[in-house]
């Protein structure tokens with residue numbers, strides 16, 4: 137669930153010229169190439185030649201070569217903001233920074249569910265009507281529509297950064313700050329898999345027929361399979377299990393969460409059970425235990441649908 141503090145757009149006075157250039161210089165000092173963007177007027181009209189007709193007011197470069205001209209040089213940046221003191225601050229993505237660009241509250245909830253977090257681990261930016269999640273650059277391409285309402289700004293991408301002004305009159309703001317000393321979080325594997333265009337298909341065998349799972353279910357399942365594979369092995373001393381059972385807990389939890397999903401969303405139960413079983417068996421659990429755990433977790437999940 138997206139808390140009220142996450143859903144509030146930042147409506148404050150527009151940033152001053154000094155604040156804009158200071159922010160641009162700070163990003164550049166962290167190695168992110170910066171570029172000046174057009175500025176929306178309070179009426180939503182863009183400062184570009186298209187004015188009120190502009191399709192992306194305040195979101196596109198003022199420079200002739202656009203992203204190619206983005207720079208980390210402070211002298212260059214000062215010169216740009218001297219020329220256009222109220223230029224919005226654009227950041228080139230794909231090297232230091234990659235961004236999950238989320239359009240709606242529903243899309244944000246989906247992403248947080250997939251990540252299994254209440255709040256994302258790193259910087260969270262409120263845009264005019266959506267959110268940006270900032271991650272460390274990891275060579276991912278840009279991709280549109282990895283989930284409904286979610287794009288990825290990777291190589292060759294551009295984002296508008298705080299404290300720029302949105303055409304709606306809202307200011308781009310950090311709802312969770314970036315503490316530069318701590319670095320940006322790595323892109324979680326579950327998002328990474330959605331961004332990469334063609335993951336190696338699972339070889340088709342009798343044991344794993346093609347399952348027609350949608351991307352959301354596939355991503356949720358992949359995240360759970362990963363947790364099962366990485367769950368701690370039990371610690372055996374003197375023939376007795378003294379700690380652990382982490383894999384069975386992970387399996388139970390996975391079955392529960394996927395059952396919750398199934399309660400709200402048409403999924404192929406047989407395909408999911410097969411994949412959970414394969415992962416659990418290869419993590420060393422016994423077949424009987426696996427079937428029992430999946431069945432009880434799944435039933436409990438069905439009985440407690442996700443909101």
Ligand SMILES: [Zn+2]
Nearest residue numbers: 182184190193
């Ligand atoms: Zn424009």
